[in-house]
Amino acid sequence: MPLSDSSRFWLAAEVMLAVALVALPWIFGGTIWARGLLLATGSGALLSWSIGARKNRRRWASHLLFWLPLLTLTLGLVQLVPLPQFLLRLLSPVGAELRDFALVPLGLDRLRPLSMDPPATARAITRLVGLTGLLVTAFQLGRLPAVRRRLFRVLALSGVSIAVCGYLHLLASETALFGVHHFINTIVPFVTPFWNTNHLAAFLSLAGTVALSLGLEAENRDNAIGWGLAAFACGVGVFLSYSRGGIASFVATWCLVGAAFFSRKGGGLRAVLPWVAIAATIGFAGLVSFDDLLERADSLSSLEKLGETKVYLWPMFAKGAVAFWPAGMGVGAFELGFSRFQTRELSATYTHPENLGLQWMSEVGFPLSAVLLVLAAVALWRVWLAVRIHTPERYIALGLVGVVLHDLFDFAFEFEALGASVTILAGLLAATSDVAPRTHIPRRWLWWGAGLTSLGAGALVYGTPTHHEAERALGEAVRLRRGPAAIETLALQLIDRHPSDWVLYANVAQDVAREGKPIEALAWTNRVLFLRPDDARVHVAAAQALLRLGKPLQALGELKLAWALGDLSSLELGLAIAEKGEVWDRVLLDRPGHLTAAFVLLRQRGKNEQAMSLLRAASEFPPSDAVGREAQGLLARAEAELGDPERALRLLDTLPADERATVDLQLVRNQVLFKLNRTDQAIAELERLQAREPNRLDVGLELATRLSSVGRSLAAIEALERLEPFVTGTVARSALFQREAAVWQQQERWGRAIEALQTASRLEPVRPDLHYRLAEVFERMGSTSAALDEVRRGRLLDTPEGAKARNAWMERLAASPVGESR
Numbered sequence: 118m119p120l121s122d123s124s125r126f127w128l129a130a131e132v133m134l135a136v137a138l139v140a141l142p143w144i145f146g147g148t149i150w151a152r153g154l155l156l157a158t159g160s161g162a163l164l165s166w167s168i169g170a171r172k173n174r175r176r177w178a179s180h181l182l183f184w185l186p187l188l189t190l191t192l193g194l195v196q197l198v199p200l201p202q203f204l205l206r207l208l209s210p211v212g213a214e215l216r217d218f219a220l221v222p223l224g225l226d227r228l229r230p231l232s233m234d235p236p237a238t239a240r241a242i243t244r245l246v247g248l249t250g251l252l253v254t255a256f257q258l259g260r261l262p263a264v265r266r267r268l269f270r271v272l273a274l275s276g277v278s279i280a281v282c283g284y285l286h287l288l289a290s291e292t293a294l295f296g297v298h299h300f301i302n303t304i305v306p307f308v309t310p311f312w313n314t315n316h317l318a319a320f321l322s323l324a325g326t327v328a329l330s331l332g333l334e335a336e337n338r339d340n341a342i343g344w345g346l347a348a349f350a351c352g353v354g355v356f357l358s359y360s361r362g363g364i365a366s367f368v369a370t371w372c373l374v375g376a377a378f379f380s381r382k383g384g385g386l387r388a389v390l391p392w393v394a395i396a397a398t399i400g401f402a403g404l405v406s407f408d409d410l411l412e413r414a415d416s417l418s419s420l421e422k423l424g425e426t427k428v429y430l431w432p433m434f435a436k437g438a439v440a441f442w443p444a445g446m447g448v449g450a451f452e453l454g455f456s457r458f459q460t461r462e463l464s465a466t467y468t469h470p471e472n473l474g475l476q477w478m479s480e481v482g483f484p485l486s487a488v489l490l491v492l493a494a495v496a497l498w499r500v501w502l503a504v505r506i507h508t509p510e511r512y513i514a515l516g517l518v519g520v521v522l523h524d525l526f527d528f529a530f531e532f533e534a535l536g537a538s539v540t541i542l543a544g545l546l547a548a549t550s551d552v553a554p555r556t557h558i559p560r561r562w563l564w565w566g567a568g569l570t571s572l573g574a575g576a577l578v579y580g581t582p583t584h585h586e587a588e589r590a591l592g593e594a595v596r597l598r599r600g601p602a603a604i605e606t607l608a609l610q611l612i613d614r615h616p617s618d619w620v621l622y623a624n625v626a627q628d629v630a631r632e633g634k635p636i637e638a639l640a641w642t643n644r645v646l647f648l649r650p651d652d653a654r655v656h657v658a659a660a661q662a663l664l665r666l667g668k669p670l671q672a673l674g675e676l677k678l679a680w681a682l683g684d685l686s687s688l689e690l691g692l693a694i695a696e697k698g699e700v701w702d703r704v705l706l707d708r709p710g711h712l713t714a715a716f717v718l719l720r721q722r723g724k725n726e727q728a729m730s731l732l733r734a735a736s737e738f739p740p741s742d743a744v745g746r747e748a749q750g751l752l753a754r755a756e757a758e759l760g761d762p763e764r765a766l767r768l769l770d771t772l773p774a775d776e777r778a779t780v781d782l783q784l785v786r787n788q789v790l791f792k793l794n795r796t797d798q799a800i801a802e803l804e805r806l807q808a809r810e811p812n813r814l815d816v817g818l819e820l821a822t823r824l825s826s827v828g829r830s831l832a833a834i835e836a837l838e839r840l841e842p843f844v845t846g847t848v849a850r851s852a853l854f855q856r857e858a859a860v861w862q863q864q865e866r867w868g869r870a871i872e873a874l875q876t877a878s879r880l881e882p883v884r885p886d887l888h889y890r891l892a893e894v895f896e897r898m899g900s901t902s903a904a905l906d907e908v909r910r911g912r913l914l915d916t917p918e919g920a921k922a923r924n925a926w927m928e929r930l931a932a933s934p935v936g937e938s939r
Contacts, residue, residue: 126169130254131264133162134541135271137251142279142320142534143310151533152243153577158537159250160570166254167566180256180547181496183249185489186540190245192481193448196238199228208444211457215616219644225613232447233454233617240580241449244533246573248540255544265545269327269513272538276324277347279317280354283307287357307357311534318355318363319520319529323538325351326370326516330509333378362526370519374512428526433460434470438478445482453584453617455479460651463682469528473521476528500543503550514546587611588620595628604628619648626658635665653684660687669694673703681706685714692719696727701734707741716751729755746776754785762792780810784819796827807836812843818856825860833860851880851887858890867898885911885919896930905930 137158144151170177206213209231216229232238258264286294286308294308311317325348332344355367437446437458446454452468459467470476477486497517504510520530520539529535582590591611594604608625615621626641639662645655660675676691692715695704704715712735719728732752739745749768756765766789769782776782783806790799803820810816817840824833837857844850858873871894878887888911895904908927912920 124169124173126165126172127258130162130165130169131258131267133158133165134251134255134258134268137162137537138268138272138541139275139278141537142275144533152240152247155247155251155533155537156243156570156573156577157247159247159254160566160573161250162254163250164566164570166257170257177257178260180550181492181499182256182543182547183253184492185496186245186249186252188485188489188492189448189481190242190249192445192485193238193242193245196231196445196447197235197242199230201228205229205231209441209446211440211446211454215647218647219622220612220616222640223609223612225609225616229616230447231444232450234447234450234452234584234615236580236583236614237449237453238447238580239576240583241447243573243577243580244449244536246569246576248536249569251537251540252544255541256548259545259548265510265548268541268545269331269509272542273324273328273331273344273347273351276321276328276351279309279311279324280321280350283309283317283354283357284350307354307359309354313529313532314358315360315363315523315527316529316532316535318358318360318367319523319527320535320538321351321354321358322363322367322370322523323516323520323535323542325349325355325367326374326519327509327513327542329371329374330512330516333374333512334508360527362523363529365526366519366523369522370516373515373518377512377515430461430467430471431475433458434467434472434475434479438470438475438483441479442483445478445480445485448480450617451476451479453615456617456619457648457650459649463649463652469531471526471528473524473528473530476531496547499550500547504546507549510546510549513542517542517546584615584618584620587615588618588624591621591624595624601628601632617648619645622648623655623658630658630662630665633665635662638662639666651682653679653682656682657684657687660690664694669698670700670703673700677703677706680711681708685711688715688718689722692727692731695731696724699730701731702738704731705735705738705740705744707744709743709747712744712747713751716755725755746772750776750782750785753782753789757785757789757792762789765789766793780806780813780816784815787819787823791823796823800824800827804836807839811839814840814844814849814852818852821856821860825863830860830864847880851877851884854880855887855890858894862894867894870894883914885913885915887911888914889923892926892930901930901933 137155140154140158141151144154169175200208202213202216205216205228212229212231212233215233216226220226220229255268259268286292291308294310307314307317309317311320328344328351329348332341332348335341335344352367352371355363358364434455437455440458441454451470452466455467455470470479474486474490477489481489501511501514504514517539520535524530530539591604591608594607604625608621612618612621622641622644626638626645629641630638639659642655642659642662645652646659649655656675656679660672660679663669663672663675673691673694676687676694679687680691691704695701705712712731715731716728719725719731729752732748732755735744735748736752739748749772753765753768753772756762756768766786769786769789772782783802787799787803790796790802800820800823803816803823807813807816807820817836820836821833824830824836834857837853837860841853844853854873854877858870858877861867861870861873871891874887874891874894878884878891881887888907892904892907892911895901895907905927908923908930912923912927915923
């Protein structure tokens with residue numbers, strides 16, 4: 118377009134692009150329900166520009182970048198087309214298996230599309246229509262340098278407004294947005310409209326890079342200082358977000374901008390290489406060890422992902438991608454399509470695979486991912502060739518590189534604010550290339566544009582309500598007990614719409630189980646297991662249904678699967694089944710610590726004979742050598758506590774040396790030695806053990822107890838003092854002071870005992886027994902009034918039964934004459 122071109126339609130298109138850059142970040146970071154605004158700004162901007170171009174008889178230009186959203190949009194539409202079963206089995210084996218196993222038996226036997234969640238794919242189509250409109254419009258308008266500069270400034274100021282919002286909340290110590298809205302799963306004090314800290318870091322990093330680029334090429338010093346302060350505000354906000362991936366990519370991006378700036382000023386490529394090395398080093402260090410650099414992040418974030426990087430999740434995500442390699446699980450359908458392959462952190466829901474490449478492969482399949490990758494690489498290379506001679510465009514292009522780096526470890530681009538900003542910037546930067554204009558805008562283009570807008574609007578309508586709303590609706594019906602027929606009718610409607618949503622099946626399974634229909638409950642539970650094979654809770658539900666059907670051994674098999682997945686909440690139920698059928702070998706797992714947990718639980722329930730039966734079964738039929746040695750060690754422990762100490766010692770001596778050297782077995786050995794009256798040897802071994810393991814609380818407390826029992830109270834106190842520097846937790850420190858108080862009591866040094874017990878009581882202020890122990894010491898000192906006060910304090914904290922049991926004691930103390938300490 119000539120520089121002289123002007124039109125109110127083009128101005129309207131530019132305003133819509135600016136609205137997208139400002140409004141989407143302020144609508145909670147551009148969440149799903151903001152897609153209506155994205156569609157309105159994208160399609161509205163494109164139609165406005167097209168009308169203006171036709172009225173002024175201007176030409177349009179194209180770019181290779183346009184094919185990225187258009188190809189994805191086309192595949193998304195194909196993924197919504199119901200396919201014959203043979204074709205579905207060829208392109209989506211997982212989808213065909215789901216239809217045959219879960220849907221056809223329910224009467225839902227119609228043809229199914231490729232998408233594992235068609236409404237989510239429809240919403241993704243709406244998003245793609247909006248992004249396509251933004252990209253094409255930004256490219257057409259961006260041929261005017263003045264338009265590019267204005268939109269760059271809008272994005273930079275939009276980022277500053279978000280950062281200032283966070284600073285104001287931080288200064289006010291406010292954890293709710295504007296004091297009203299609380300975000301879930303995050304308590305980072307830098308409160309902004311972005312509920313996701315990774316998304317916040319990526320947006321501020323991009324906006325800060327744009328501001329920095331404007332400052333580096335400002336025409337005067339005042340503008341340079343102003344844009345520099347804007348960039349600083351955004352950069353500090355990135356660090357306050359506590360996003361490790363965001364901080365690492367931000368540092369790398371700014372290092373690249375600095376390298377590009379100094380290479381232009383002089384020095385050539387060799388002067389750039391150190392900057393690139395610094396960027397790579399800082400980025401990697403920030404990603405891997407950010408939790409060590411900012412320990413505060415772990416205490417402020419409730420997401421519990423700041424303690425480790427996300428790279429360890431990639432194999433799990435890759436497994437899901439491979440299962441859908443021909444044509445993908447559906448654009449935007451990752452949340453439901455991936456649930457069958459989730460093996461880690463089953464309490465968490467993954468809406469995206471935390472990696473841009475894995476996301477493409479999961480949602481559109483390997484063939485199209487390869488095409489998109491090649492197109493993106495060629496298109497971005499062309500953009501770089503076009504902007505490398507322009508400033509600040511080439512620095513802003515490096516900001517887009519930073520976004521790609523960030524999306525290798527997060528999924529910020531999938532939110533509307535960052536997605537729209539990146540799309541508009543990409544269009545503006547691509548417009549700097551010398552592209553020959555095509556033909557004039559024909560009239561049919563306006564109809565095509567209107568049709569595309571209608572498609573996006575229709576897809577948005579079809580895509581709502583979401584599967585979350587479907588889950589809430591069915592869950593509410595189950596909670597209100599609206600009747601089996603009504604619940605089943607509603608469930609079939611929702612499952613027909615969201616066939617891979619395991620929560621819907623689980624709700625029906627819960628309802629029919631409550632109605633006393635174990636066969637139907639098991640059928641529904643099996644469908645849940647198909648979609649969540651590694652969810653321990655589902656295996657427990659299947660076991661309960663099998664028990665109602667009178668199949669305890671099959672139920673025990675399901676419980677074993679739950680235990681193998683790490684859920685021991687049903688261990689007591691499994692032990693009860695094994696006890697009733699005398700099938701202790703069915704409880705065993707080749708999993709370190711499982712046998713110990715079962716043994717300890719039986720002992721806590723006072724079932725010592727059953728515990729010994731379990732150990733004998735483990736000794737005779739060990740699932741592995743490690744479990745066999747674990748059983749032998751537990752047998753020695755049981756013999757030491759309940760049976761023959763000589764036999765216990767022989768069992769310990771037959772274990773391998775490395776097994777005998779473990780602290781737990783060393784403590785068992787000491788218990789045996791004391792029972793055999795080999796006191797001096799036991800104490801000597803405990804002292805050597807404490808010297809080897811000075812931080813072990815159990816070793817230090819055991820040594821102090823043994824020394825005190827033979828009258829060596831001072832040595833016991835010294836053992837506790839050696840232990841004290843290594844004890845940090847409140848409960849552990851309380852146990853330490855309680856043991857110290859017991860030693861002082863043995864020596865009848867009541868003042869020191871009271872001091873230690875008072876310290877323990879301050880560490881655990883809700884424990885009534887500590888007040889009762891203090892009362893006992895005061896009473897032995899003859900200070901009945903102080904003893905009475907402590908009993909009263911303990912009764913306030915105790916249960917009604919526990920408080921009632923101290924009534925006689927309190928009455929006796931109240932009736933005694935007030936004495937003084939002696």
